[in-house]
Amino acid sequence: MRILVVEDDRLNRAELRAILARMGHQVLLAGNGEEGVALFMQELPDMVLMDVLMPVMDGYEAVRQIKRHSGDVGQFIPVIFLTSLTDDAELARCVEYGGDDFLSKPYNYTLIKAKVDAFDRIHALYGMLARQKQELERHQGKLENEIKLARHVFNAVISKQPKNINCLRQWMYPVGHFSGDLLVYERSPGGQLYVMLGDFTGHGLAAALGAIPVSDIFFSMTKKGFCLADIAAEINRKLHYLLPTGHFCAACLISIDGVRKRVEVWNGSLPPVLVIDAEGRITRKILSTKLPLGVVGGADFDRHPEVIPLSDVHSLLLYSDGLIEAQNSSGQQFNMTGLDHAVHAAGSAAAVFDAVKDGITKFMDGHEAHDDISLLELQCEGLSGELMDGVTEGPSGTLATAWSLELRLGVGTLRKIDPLPVLMNWLVQTKLSEGQRIHVYTVLSELVNNAVEHGLLELDSSKKATFDGFESYYTKRNELLEKLAQGHVSIRLEQSPVVGGRLIKMRVEDSGQGFDVDKVYSMLDDNKEKFGRGIALARSMCSTLVYKGNGNTVEAEYRG
Amino acid sequence: MAQVSVSASNGEMTIRVAGRFDFNVHKEFRAAYEQTLGGGSVPAKYIIDFGATEYIDSSALGMLLMLRERAGKGAHIVIVHCNQEIKDILGISNFNKLFNIE
Incomplete structure (x- = not known):
């Protein structure tokens, strides 16, 4: 430690210097309060030993100034008064002026060592606290920066x-x-x-x-x-x-x-x-x-x-x-x-x-x-x-090109993959307008779901008519699909450019038993129920929609 | 602040959480289920006793999942003495699918 000794008596000064040097400390010396304060400001020592009665400025005033300054720089620098006073009131005054302890004259090596060592420990503790406080402030700053970063990325994602x-x-x-x-x-x-x-x-x-x-x-x-x-x-x-x-x-x-x-x-x-x-x-x-x-x-x-x-x-x-x-x-x-x-x-x-x-x-x-x-x-x-x-209707403004694609999906694939996003992704690439896309998507999803639910799984859509039925219908759908041993659904899409836009032909075929086509048509014409509406909806969006074969193939044409 | 206590007998470990079971007890709870039985063996059954537990939050659910991971596939975890509020929270989260709740 660097210890400042303020003492007007030259012999006492020399004695203290020798004792403290023997203990391994670095010693700074001042002959009165004023010199002591000046040296303190300049050197900021780790501890001060201060005589009470001195010429020019006494110990009380010097300590008052020193404590004010060490408060300003945010450090704890212990001050021990050196005194031959024995009056309790005088000793109390030492503490009142900011002294942390006192040592009685004449000096005793063991006592000085014990007190200086004790304050050394307190001094070290304060140093650690100060470092921890700094560390905390550094972490706090870092955390705030990271939160700012996370908030930025988060906002970008949800924007x-x-x-x-x-x-x-x-x-x-x-x-x-x-x-x-x-x-x-x-x-x-x-x-x-x-x-x-x-x-x-x-x-x-x-x-x-x-x-x-x-x-x-x-x-x-x-x-x-x-x-x-x-x-x-x-x-x-x-x-x-x-x-x-x-x-x-x-x-x-x-x-x-x-x-x-x-x-x-x-x-x-x-x-x-x-x-x-x-x-x-x-x-x-x-x-x-x-x-x-x-x-x-x-x-x-x-x-x-x-x-x-x-x-x-x-x-x-x-x-x-x-x-x-x-x-x-x-x-x-x-x-x-x-x-x-x-x-x-x-x-x-x-x-x-x-x-x-x-x-x-x-x-x-x-x-x-x-x-x-x-x-x-x-x-x-x-x-x-x-x-x-908000949907934009009408032509997309880009010239339609000719293309076709065909998917054949077995039961194993249908259990795992919904083909509609794949088809949708393709349609997005073909630059359909938003309105056209919704129409084509709706028609396709109705035709494909119909092929799976009624063609392959032979589900009765009238079950959907009731509230609970709606849910059990979809539970049943998933169960049946898990159990189904074989079957497939084929989807064919074909676009050709026509005057004023495009023609998209859709054909969906399933491997099921089929059904009475005429009955479906009559149902479509007068059905106002909750069920069977899907195909009616699809038909309203198409220029033509016809069932073929024994009812397991459907062809639709969409013009846009 | 909640108290976590643990006792073991016949290869079963019972963990009790008294008070609010939330993030503040995560260290204690973890220390509890990481204990081994005499001879260093891992319990074959864990009993989570919520008899003195007032409340659990989502971090408590997280701690239960960590216990489940620690216990491994073969281990049996039973949650007992839940008050209605705790039952509701476990129910909303469907933890009955992962734990045996009595």
Whole structure:
């Protein structure tokens, strides 16, 4: 240590210098308070030994100045008074002026060594604290930079989503620097809206890290026309592979299909999704039936969403568990009951969103949330119209070229691969306008699904007529497809340039038994039910649509 | 702050979490399930006793998954004495597909 000794008596000074030097310290000497303060400022020693009674400036004043200065430079520099005083009041005065301890004269080597060593330890402790504080500040700065970086990347990823969808309302209340909740939505090439609300374990950076690959997969697969089940499975696969055990994402994926008039909901560990009717009543709660994303890999993952007819849904209300677990100042939770009451109090579907938002805000009454809160309302009926409004109709402006392609898919392939995204990707490349693309996609998907469901699997679509039937129909579909031993579906597409645009011929053939073609036609002409509407829809978009053979081949022509 | 306690007998390990089971106890919980039985053997059965647990959050679910990984495929994990709130949270997350909940 570097120790400053301030002492007017030359003999005492020399003695102290010898003692301290023997202990291995470096010694600085001053003859009075004023010199002592000056030397202190210049050298900033590690410790000061200060005589009390000196000419020019006494020890009290010198210590007052020294302590003020060492406070300014943010260091603890111990000061020990050297005194022959024995009066208690005088000794107390030493401490009052900022002294940390005192040593009595005459000097005793053992005592001096003990005191100096003790302050050496305290001095070292302060040094360590100061270094740790610096280190903490450095880490804090680094962390803030990294959060800035993550937020930048995160914003870039989610900025791809379409703006201004009127029938989608959202409210997010993050706890950390940014939310552990992720809300993304995007339109598919087939004209559906895909929405995902995810809630990652943890908040801030840890959560955002997972959100980046998830939203990337969500956007790219949605734009390529993959179905909801495939998107859920791919996100699950990626998270299972990327995240360490114990980290996962509770999520709900939803597709709203205004063309086929149906809603798909895949709920993996988010609280129940509320189905609201036009009067604002909760008609159903879609419970989570799946594990969160990223928990189990591969074959254990249940990818199949629930399918609900659009006509049964006025709007859907989604929220993260932060909403029902939010607490008020007396520690009570908002709960499902609080949510039910808030919805009930709204009185109409249009008022539900604000009623819930106001309800939770009033309930918390400024009390800090301990989990991110997200609330999302999808007005399904309105959305299905809005999705089609923005679509550009008419010719694409580029000259159509001639091409054809043919796919033949066996049962094994159909179980694993949905052919529609593959075909859609191709159609995107051919520069169809958005309106044309939606039409062709709709026709193709109806024809292909029909070939699989009715041609190969011989499912009875009248089962779809009831609410529960709609779901069991799709469960049955997947079961039958798993069991089917053989069969195939062939798809042929051919485009030729014609005056004013293009002609796309579609031909879908299945290896099934076929059916009575005339009966289908008569059903198409007067069917207003929920089922069998797919083919009627496809036919309305085509210039011709005819069944051939024993009903297992269909040919359609689309002009655009 | 929650308390994690652990006891073992006949090749079974029982872990109890008293209070709130959240991220604050992750070190204690991990230390508990990483213990080996006498002779260095790994338990064949884990009993997670939530009898004195008030609340679990998503990081607790994460810790259960870590225990499941540590226990390996052959091991048996039973979660017992859940209050209704904890049952609901385990239910929403469909953890009954991964754990035996009594």
